[in-house]
Amino acid sequence: MKPRSSRDGTRAHNASAAALLLAALVLSGDVLPAVVAGGGAPSFNYKDALTKSIMFLEAQRSGKLPPTNRIKWRGDSGMEDGKLANVDLTGGYYDAGDNVKYGLPLAFTVTTLAWTALAFEKELKAAGELENVHAAIRWGTDYFLKATTKKDHLWVQVGDPNADHQCWVRPENMPTPRTLYQINDKTPGSEIAAETAAAMTASSMVFRKDKPYSRRLLNKAKLLFQFAKTHQGTYDGECPFYCSYSGYNDELLWAATWLYLATKRQVYADFIGHEAISSSVAEFSWDLKFPGAQVLLAELNMTSSGGLQSFKAQADNFVCAVLPDTPFHQVSITPGGMIHLRDGANSQYVTSTAFLFVVYSDVLRRINQPVMCGAQAVQPARLLQFAKQQIDYLLGANPRGRSYVVGFGVNPPTQPHHRGASTPVLPPGYQVNCGMSFSEWFTPDRPNPNELTGAIMGGPDGSDNFSDKRGNSSCTEPCTYINSLSIGPLAALAIRGPNLLATQ
Numbered sequence: 018m019k020p021r022s023s024r025d026g027t028r029a030h031n032a033s034a035a036a037l038l039l040a041a042l043v044l045s046g047d048v049l050p051a052v053v054a055g056g057g058a059p060s061f062n063y064k065d066a067l068t069k070s071i072m073f074l075e076a077q078r079s080g081k082l083p084p085t086n087r088i089k090w091r092g093d094s095g096m097e098d099g100k101l102a103n104v105d106l107t108g109g110y111y112d113a114g115d116n117v118k119y120g121l122p123l124a125f126t127v128t129t130l131a132w133t134a135l136a137f138e139k140e141l142k143a144a145g146e147l148e149n150v151h152a153a154i155r156w157g158t159d160y161f162l163k164a165t166t167k168k169d170h171l172w173v174q175v176g177d178p179n180a181d182h183q184c185w186v187r188p189e190n191m192p193t194p195r196t197l198y199q200i201n202d203k204t205p206g207s208e209i210a211a212e213t214a215a216a217m218t219a220s221s222m223v224f225r226k227d228k229p230y231s232r233r234l235l236n237k238a239k240l241l242f243q244f245a246k247t248h249q250g251t252y253d254g255e256c257p258f259y260c261s262y263s264g265y266n267d268e269l270l271w272a273a274t275w276l277y278l279a280t281k282r283q284v285y286a287d288f289i290g291h292e293a294i295s296s297s298v299a300e301f302s303w304d305l306k307f308p309g310a311q312v313l314l315a316e317l318n319m320t321s322s323g324g325l326q327s328f329k330a331q332a333d334n335f336v337c338a339v340l341p342d343t344p345f346h347q348v349s350i351t352p353g354g355m356i357h358l359r360d361g362a363n364s365q366y367v368t369s370t371a372f373l374f375v376v377y378s379d380v381l382r383r384i385n386q387p388v389m390c391g392a393q394a395v396q397p398a399r400l401l402q403f404a405k406q407q408i409d410y411l412l413g414a415n416p417r418g419r420s421y422v423v424g425f426g427v428n429p430p431t432q433p434h435h436r437g438a439s440t441p442v443l444p445p446g447y448q449v450n451c452g453m454s455f456s457e458w459f460t461p462d463r464p465n466p467n468e469l470t471g472a473i474m475g476g477p478d479g480s481d482n483f484s485d486k487r488g489n490s491s492c493t494e495p496c497t498y499i500n501s502l503s504i505g506p507l508a509a510l511a512i513r514g515p516n517l518l519a520t521q
Contacts, residue, residue, distance in 0.1 A: 061412045063511035064144055066425055069471030070500045070507055071146060073423075074126075074153045076437065076469055077497050079118060079188065080108035080160075085152075090442050090467040094188035098175045098195050099163070106175050106197070109160035113362075113496045114435035116188040117181050120164075120173035120198075121259050124212040125303040126497040127157035128275075129372070131219035132309075133505040136376050140508035150504065151223065158220045158234055161213055165237045169244045173209045174198035178258050184451035185459040187440040192449055198254050202244075206252025208261045210245035211268035212306075214238040218275040235279060242272045246288075263305045266294040270321075271306035274313050289314065295321040297331045299338035299347045300358060301369040303498050308335040312377045316384055330389075332377060337390035339370055340403060345390050353416040353481040354406055361491045364421065364476035367407045368502040374404040375506050379519050401517040408506050411473055416481045423495075424470040431464035432487040434494035438469040439487055459487060473499045 076088045079095040098118070099106030112122045134141065134150050141147040164172040177196040184193050200206035217238035221231040246269060251261055270293040277285035301308040312335075314328035321328065337345040339356065349357045358366045378397035381387065388395040406414075413419060413426045420426030423433055432439070440458045443449070465487075472495035477483040484492050509517050 060515055061409065061426070063507050066412060066422060067144055067146060067504060067507040067511050069422065069425055070473070070503050071149045071153060071471065073469065073471035073473070073495065073500050074110070074497060076472070077110045077112075078156055079111055088470070091437065092189045094191070095175065095195065099172070099197065101195065102197050104166070104172070105163050106160070106172055108163065109157060109175075110497050111188060114433065114490065114494045115178070115181050116191050116193070116436060117176035117178045118174060119255050119259050120171070120209045121212055121255060121261070122303045122496070122498055123157060124161070124209065124216040126501045127154055127161070127216040128212065128219050129498065129501045130154045130157070130504070131216065131223050133501065134223045135219070136379070137505045137508045140512040143512045144508055146508065154220050154223055158217060161217055162233065162237065165213070165241065168240055169202045169248065170199065171206070171210055171213060171241065172197060172199050173206060173252065174255060184449065185436055185440065185454040186449045186451070187437040187443065190443050190447050190449050192451065200252050202248050204252065205248040205250035207245040207249050207265035208268045209252055210241050211265060211272040214241035214245060214272040215268070215275045217241070218272065218279050222279050238276065242276055245269060245272065259303070261304055267306040267310070269293060270295055271310045274310040278313065286319070289319060290321060293321055295326055295328065295331060297334035297338075299335065300366065301335070301373055302365055308332065308373055311335065312373055312380065315377070316380045333388045333390065335373070336377065336388045336395060336400060340395065340399070343390040343393060343395065349479060351477070351479055351481045353410065355410045355415065355477065355481065356407060357479040360478050362475040362494065362496050362499065364411060364473050365496060365499045365502070367411060367476065368473065368499050368506070371404040371407040371506045372502040374400040375509050375517060378517070382519070404506055405510065405515060405517060408503065408510065411476070415477070417483060421474045421476055421483070423472040423474070424468050430474050430485045430493060432485050432493060433465060433469045433472050433474065434487050434490040435465070435469055435472070438467045439465040441466045462486070469495065471500065473503060
């Protein structure tokens with residue numbers, strides 16, 4: 018990718034436009050009044066954005082909803098999931114705007130939620146959101162426990178995506194097949210098995226006070242990692258929707274890293290140091306986990322390839338590839354200052370980078386080291402500034418002066434590409450005509466009847482263009498893993514303040 022050096026596109030707005038945006042933000046309650054008195058750039062109501070970001074995950078729940086459900090237009094769904102194989106696979110999450118439960122992004126969502134709960138525990142507690150994040154994690158891990166009842170076997174998907182995409186209907190009324198997909202020793206899937214192991218391991222650390230539950234998660238995770246490592250192979254059953262383009266070496270390193278952090282067992286350290294493959298990349302996502310593992314291992318002074326590669330150096334390389342002001346930058350930055358890797362849920366790279374930058378800056382401050390980009394030293398404060406810029410862009414500090422978060426800020430999106438939000442609440446047992454469903458609920462150019470509060474849109478393109486139209490899924494489809502990675506930075510901004518510095 019050819020990077021753009023202009024992250025100053027937002028400065029091209031004249032003073033009157035900036036004043037109008039600021040006034041609108043104040044009226045909406047999503048910018049702090051202190052900013053008006055003190056001048057400067059808008060400071061958003063990060064606590065409100067944090068709360069709403071978590072609420073979106075609740076809107077994605079499958080299964081029997083709890084009495085504490087805050088999304089009143091949602092109801093129980095997928096209550097017969099697993100019935101085709103005489104197993105209970107109710108629960109879990111729908112990944113985005115459809116009604117399929119895909120194992121790889123679901124597990125990555127839970128892993129990153131668990132990491133958030135561990136890395137930002139103090140901030141989430143101060144914001145009053147720690148219990149909600151724990152509940153979001155447990156909603157996923159309860160499902161994983163159901164999907165891992167047999168050794169060397171994992172249920173990895175519920176729902177036929179092709180049939181699902183032929184019907185535009187809320188999950189409570191879906192008539193489409195709940196086809197089951199699995200991996201085993203004859204049909205391996207190292208990516209999904211290792212990612213699920215990572216999710217269960219990280220979650221076991223979150224729930225250590227609940228010793229029986231934590232132990233169950235960790236024991237299952239150990240078996241899944243062994244399964245992923247012993248029966249290596251890529252599972253392509255989630256293609257073309259979630260193809261693992263990066264292979265499974267990143268997931269094996271990622272899972273082993275979490276298992277080492279949870280157990281401190283030498284067997285995992287040995288795998289990390291001598292068997293695992295690690296690589297410097299410019300992306301952290303559901304498909305590519307190398308930078309996440311490298312940031313986790315950087316503080317431990319660990320190496321891979323028998324001592325030839327430093328995880329600290331590789332974590333630095335990720336930063337150097339992203340920041341536009343280093344000699345090694347690779348990632349495109351839009352004229353308005355947003356990271357742009359590719360169209361289609363590009364916001365996932367915005368939130369994932371912001372997350373890693375905040376976490377890594379905390380690591381660097383603890384070990385009192387900068388990022389080294391060749392001879393150029395990049396201080397932790399630069400990472401925090403860039404992370405804030407990315408989050409603020411999504412909240413409204415962008416060339417269009419609008420929010421890309423539903424129900425938050427100025428001119429928020431009203432047409433998320435999302436079946437449940439765009440379909441009115443229908444009576445139980447309502448017979449949906451799939452052939453007519455698109456003309457009834459997808460095609461009309463009108464706001465969704467149900468607000469998908471807190472959903473972060475897929476986002477603008479590489480020129481900062483955005484179309485708030487349901488049919489433009491590249492811009493308007495939200496995903497669980499976009500939001501799961503936004504929660505940590507938002508909690509840090511809400512509690513630490515705009516400089517994001519953690520108390521050491």
